[in-house]
Amino acid sequence: MRLPEQYLTPEDLVSLFRLPSVDTVYQWRRKGTGPTGFRVGRHLRFDPDDVRVWVVSLREAA
Numbered sequence: 001m002r003l004p005e006q007y008l009t010p011e012d013l014v015s016l017f018r019l020p021s022v023d024t025v026y027q028w029r030r031k032g033t034g035p036t037g038f039r040v041g042r043h044l045r046f047d048p049d050d051v052r053v054w055v056v057s058l059r060e061a062a
Contacts (some may be wrong), residue, residue: 009047 008016010025013035019025028034029044035054037046 005048007040008048008051009046010044013046013051 010022011023013019014022025034025044029037035046036050037044039045
């Protein structure tokens with residue numbers, strides 16, 4: 001999977017992973033099970049490299 005080089009929004013993750021809603025992304029964040037995110041003001045963003053690392057860790061655990 002090829003990710004954009006820009007920082008990703010929760011909506012981007014919903015689209016990339018075909019998730020039911022952004023609530024899933026926020027649940028991952030609360031539980032500490034999703035990719036590492038950071039806040040820019042009140043907006044949540046994800047570094048594509050962190051998302052890649054998270055995906056690799058999921059694949060290795062499977």
